């Protein structure tokens with residue numbers, strides 16, 4: 676599976692530039708003052724979606740990841756595709772009330788609103804090497820809460836990965852010692 680590789684067809688633009696070009700800014704969604712980063716055009720393009728997963732794969736294929744923790748909902752898209760190519764497991768972190776079995780929960784503030792997320796308490800084993808992934812790192816509250824859940828289950832959080840990082844919101848400063856990797860920054 677790890678011979679998986681995207682073959683860039685446009686030599687003049689970096690992969691990051693091609694991905695960034697495709698992201699659509701939607702002003703005032705879901706609330707006034709928020710510029711929503713809509714990555715649907717990346718997913719809809721067969722080359723760009725593969726490119727994004729290939730770039731994550733390049734970074735993580737030799738990091739012995741046991742499982743990827745994906746954050747609902749768009750973290751599931753990147754996380755599950757990456758778990759497939761890495762050949763590792765995939766664990767869901769979901770909004771409260773969605774997971775059917777016994778859960779641990781953590782609450783956090785969003786760039787817009789607040790929320791509670793959960794993980795199945797038997798989904799990870801102590802000492803597992805995990806990667807936590809989401810689509811956007813904004814204020815960092817969501818990622819921080821997901822990392823906390825992983826740490827309460829005594830796993831080793833190798834890194835937090837995001838497709839987009841809004842650097843001006845300084846989300847990574849909330850994540851303490853956990854390293855952060857993002858494909859695209861604003």
Ligand code: AMP
Nearest residue numbers: 710711712786811812813814815816817
């Ligand atoms: P935060 O907890 O502030 O880091 O927010 C991250 C979560 O909110 C991610 O799961 C994103 O899907 C979503 N999010 C926050 N801000 C944006 C934005 N400007 N564009 C798209 N998604 C966002």
